[in-house]
Amino acid sequence: MNDLISDSTLLVIALVTLLQFVNGRRRREDPAGKESHYPLPSHLQSTTVDVALKLENVKKVFDSRSASAKKMVVALDGVSFEVKRGEFVSIVGPSGSGKSTLLNVIGALDRPTSGKVFINGQDIFLLDDARLSDVRSRLIGFIFQSYNLVNRMSVQENVEFPAIFSERPSSDSRTRALELLETLGIKDKAKQKPVDLSGGEQQRVAIARALINDPALVLADEPTGNLDTKTGREVFNLLKMLSDRFGTTVVMVTHNLELAGMTTRSIYIRDGRIEKEILHKDLSETKASSAAASKDITSSSSEKAR
Numbered sequence: 001m002n003d004l005i006s007d008s009t010l011l012v013i014a015l016v017t018l019l020q021f022v023n024g025r026r027r028r029e030d031p032a033g034k035e036s037h038y039p040l041p042s043h044l045q046s047t048t049v050d051v052a053l054k055l056e057n058v059k060k061v062f063d064s065r066s067a068s069a070k071k072m073v074v075a076l077d078g079v080s081f082e083v084k085r086g087e088f089v090s091i092v093g094p095s096g097s098g099k100s101t102l103l104n105v106i107g108a109l110d111r112p113t114s115g116k117v118f119i120n121g122q123d124i125f126l127l128d129d130a131r132l133s134d135v136r137s138r139l140i141g142f143i144f145q146s147y148n149l150v151n152r153m154s155v156q157e158n159v160e161f162p163a164i165f166s167e168r169p170s171s172d173s174r175t176r177a178l179e180l181l182e183t184l185g186i187k188d189k190a191k192q193k194p195v196d197l198s199g200g201e202q203q204r205v206a207i208a209r210a211l212i213n214d215p216a217l218v219l220a221d222e223p224t225g226n227l228d229t230k231t232g233r234e235v236f237n238l239l240k241m242l243s244d245r246f247g248t249t250v251v252m253v254t255h256n257l258e259l260a261g262m263t264t265r266s267i268y269i270r271d272g273r274i275e276k277e278i279l280h281k282d283l284s285e286t287k288a289s290s291a292a293a294s295k296d297i298t299s300s301s302s303e304k305a306r
């Protein structure tokens with residue numbers, strides 16, 4: 001119980017310091033509304049004002065994993081939707097409905113069989129491999145349920161890893177990685193291997209790694225799925241704050257309908273198709289209420305600190 005309380009308190013403090021950290025580092029706004037310390041090459045700059053992500057009739061067909069079945073699996077069957085800049089969208093649906101496949105295609109980890117994915121107005125699958133890998137590393141931060149950390153590397157090396165593909169000097173990445181770990185309350189684990197950390201700590205390492213390149217779009221595949229309710233809620237609050245306060249677009253797959261209800265919109269997927277969409281909050285309403293909420297969090301955490 002004590003562990004839970006201290007973990008939760010630590011995360012509230014981390015949340016507040018993360019806000020200060022991101023705010024403090026903001027140096028300029030690019031047309032995408034995304035803060036960046038290193039100028040983006042032209043193919044990564046936004047050509048749209050307020051649409052961060054757009055899918056047009058995306059299909060994904062896999063060969064069946066089972067050689068004996070010899071049939072095709074239609075994982076995505078014509079998915080189309082748009083996500084506005086700064087929106088926090090949840091993707092909900094039964095197991096096997098195509099949620100991870102959808103996220104992998106949006107994150108350019110997998111190519112669609114047909115259809116288009118636009119990020120910042122750019123049809124990403126028209127880009128050559130080098131530019132597509134730029135999109136992956138500079139515009140997108142990916143958070144997986146199973147954390148996907150490399151156990152041979154230290155926590156700090158895991159966080160720094162995606163920065164290798166940016167123009168950031170390695171000394172700067174080192175500093176930023178340590179700052180992120182500090183704000184997430186796990187700087188003391190920087191030299192340890194991920195395998196020695198708790199699930200909540202590993203997920204925070206994965207969040208730090210996803211944020212190292214200041215992504216405009218964060219994709220999270222069941223980021224709270226392996227965490228206890230309280231730690232899961234705090235991890236969720238970190239993602240929500242990124243979207244509410246800093247205009248980061250977040251797309252999160254979740255089975256947790258309570259958390260989904262706190263995002264701006266839920267897209268329900270079934271059998272690779274959009275079944276329905278539920279709007280929970282108007283985006284402008286979210287921005288207004290988040291300013292008040294972050295004030296509350298700041299005052300309650302300073303009360304706790306006293």
Ligand SMILES: Nc1ncnc2c1ncn2[C@@H]1O[C@H](COP(=O)(O)OP(=O)(O)OP(=O)(O)O)[C@@H](O)[C@H]1O
Nearest residue numbers: 062063064065073075094095096097098099100101
């Ligand atoms: N690499 C692959 N090869 C063959 N079939 C695949 C592959 N990846 C996914 N599938 C199939 O595509 C369908 C959608 O899978 P996906 O992993 O996207 O579902 P999901 O909604 O994320 O499920 P869960 O909630 O269990 O994570 C499933 O039938 C799955 O077996």
Ligand SMILES: [Mg+2]
Nearest residue numbers: 099100101221
């Ligand atoms: Mg999945």
